[in-house]
Amino acid sequence: MKRKRRKITAFAAVFLMAAAMIPSMAFAADTPQDTVWEVSKSKTATNLNEDYESDITLSLPAAEEQLESDVVFVLDKSTSADVQQDAVDMLKSLQEQIEKTQAKVNVGVVVFNKEAHNVLELTELTAENLEKIEDAIYYNISSGTNTHAGLIAGKEMLDGDTDVDPDRKYLIFVSDGITYMYNEEPTAILLQNGDKTNMFAGPDNWATKYGSSNPPEDWETWLTEIGDQINADGDTYEVPYKTYAENDPYIPYDERSEHAMSVDKALYLTYEEYQSIKAEGYNCYAMKAEGNADHPWATSFMEHLADGESVSFDSIENDIYYLLDAGSCVVDEIGHTDDYDFDFVNDASRLTIKVGEDIYTSNDVTAESDLEEGETARYTFTYDGAIAENGAEAPFVLHYYQNGVTKEGKDYGECFVWDINVPVSNFAPVQLTYTVKLMNPKTEAGTYGEYDADGIGGSDGLYTNNQAVLYPVSTDGSEGEAEYFAKPAVSYTVSAQDPDDPQQPGGGEAAGGNGNGGGSNPLTGDNANIALMAVIMAAAAGGAIACVRKLHSGR
Structure with missing residues (x-):
């Protein structure tokens, strides 16, 4: 009898431990999503393509803003x-x-x-x-x-x-x-x-x-x-x-x-x-x-x-x-967690800046002697007649830090710092487009992540960036408080493979299909952990019930 009670107690303990773990998992991806800002801005991402790449666009003012x-x-x-x-x-x-x-x-x-x-x-x-x-x-x-x-x-x-x-x-x-x-x-x-x-x-x-x-x-x-x-x-x-x-x-x-x-x-x-x-x-x-x-x-x-x-x-x-004055900047930290890892595609041909309808020319500063300490690469963006107003080397400059950097007293992982050296007009939006690549896609068949193009749908996981922060300078020259962009999220699908016809996992399906990320995503990140805990809890509960029945039957 005592042995049966100990079994029930053990099952209950497993159940409670699993239940206690769920809240911390469910909220592990909390970010400054609810930050109130004043400067109009937006961030969008295309869903992952067959190469597990996504094009990201930062817009000032917001891309959907009526001009x-x-x-x-x-x-x-x-x-x-x-x-x-x-x-x-x-x-x-x-x-x-x-x-x-x-x-x-x-x-x-x-x-x-x-x-x-x-x-x-x-x-x-x-x-x-x-x-x-x-x-x-x-x-x-x-x-x-x-x-x-x-x-x-x-x-x-x-x-x-x-x-x-x-x-x-x-x-x-x-x-x-x-x-x-x-x-x-x-x-x-x-x-x-x-x-x-x-x-x-x-x-x-x-x-x-x-x-x-x-x-x-x-x-x-x-x-x-x-x-x-x-x-x-x-x-x-x-x-x-x-x-x-x-x-x-x-x-x-x-x-x-x-x-x-x-x-x-x-x-x-x-x-x-x-x-x-x-x-x-x-x-x-x-x-x-x-x-x-x-x-x-x-x-x-x-x-x-x-x-x-x-x-x-x-x-x-x-x-x-x-909208903003020269001297404003954006720090964009590339997405990385224990479950997924994005890399910034460090290639001038994959970088674009548009001001209104004008496309700026990107230039790679390749001489190592020209780079600052800790700076992996630097890109300048120029356009005929556009001159930096604060003595900088170009109207827009992007500094890439593969190993991270400290900015405004805050530590960032892999990131870039986008210096804005000209005023930004409310009537000619400035848009920076760059590319990130998922470096560790899953191999097991299933749908991973949930696509959220502009970061306002509340998707939980596969964020293309950990955070993107605007440090604004107003038209009167005063520095404003740091403001956070929304965080887009992406998805991809790995197709089941014919064992007689091996190929790259996912093939053409890895792009996420129609971009809706599928109806469920139980196989990755927090969702996978929560699913595992649910199985453990169910097993624990079933075991406890079985023991109770045996106890009452006298067996």
Whole structure:
């Protein structure tokens, strides 16, 4: 009896040990797949061919990215002629840069006084449409400043184009900041003046309430306090702008510090609307229409909206046109685990770089004396008229390290470092294509891996690379955080062989057939281990059941 119990205990132990091993196997291939990034990029792989090779393409921006952008100007009626001309000059320059590409830029114009006017709905930026766009930017109106209404209209215009991605939408807000009404239908709050002879809504409300035209010491603290006052008052003191009556509500002069007057609420709602536009993922720029010494609070408010940064149309144009600046680089570590091993195909003829439709020439730096320590090979990529902007030897350079390298304080195995020495345009994608080869294909018949061309299907195994990392430099020269590309995966099929007709395992089937990797992949990597554990568990469970039956039968 004791012997039978010991058998049951042994079977149970085997079962539990096998069960405990499964989670670690199932998650052994975890990678930084869920990393959030800002720079548009993609990585794709062809499925393995009969030579067990796959062509990999890195794209900046992403290969599937629509090369279309929306730019909406939200212009104060008081925008100076100089600022208007700068905006027109930016658009002319942008139009010249994109006319030879497949890109499309749409421009819309909102001009606001006491209300917002959609002077120009989104219109494609072409040489033929430039005059129409220029006329819209120079549109002239007067009477009042309602920044809140202008931003509402600008956001609605961008929201209305659902074919363009949020990160390709740009709102350029130009104002002197002297606002004192709000809402799409102009609304105001009347404040009693200092001698208590009348009530009014206007920019001088600021000095009436605060005793001077100076801005607050801290805008964020001010916004919090005004938000509380707005919530407490609700619409108690609101009236339609310019239609005042004797019995209209107003804020008494002696209570002015306890309530949000017209300028307060207009600035607060302008700030809130601007932040909501940014929250949509749109690119936002706040520019001063002109300095105004009479109302320094207004100038200071526009500076606060811009986060204290000086914004120019040149910098905006760079943001619209360029994805990355020179000095960016990519580190791509070739796929390798205990179960499979890919090698980088170290051959200039198998390397291609395209910028838009232009194919760059690859050159092999073969002299060992020209290579850096640890560098196995180096390839430069050149094109007529393209010059590296950071003093490098070529616009693009690929450094191959067969034995790995340390980059940005991180150790990589077999990899290459792709230096990007020219700005990358949003409208002319840069694509690097290279080849990897599976060095240890299986010989037993079956399907191995699961094909995932772009790395977004969640395939688990046969990754062509361990990781590919972008180290970006933005158009203002600042270095961004490291960002990870998705990880494509491949598959292949080994056919059962006729013992009387031996040939290379898999023959023509090794390419993975139709690229779907088959319906199951029980023969390799983690999946094979999990299957083995399942068999062990089943055997253990069966043995335990048999022992229990014998125990109860008395045998």
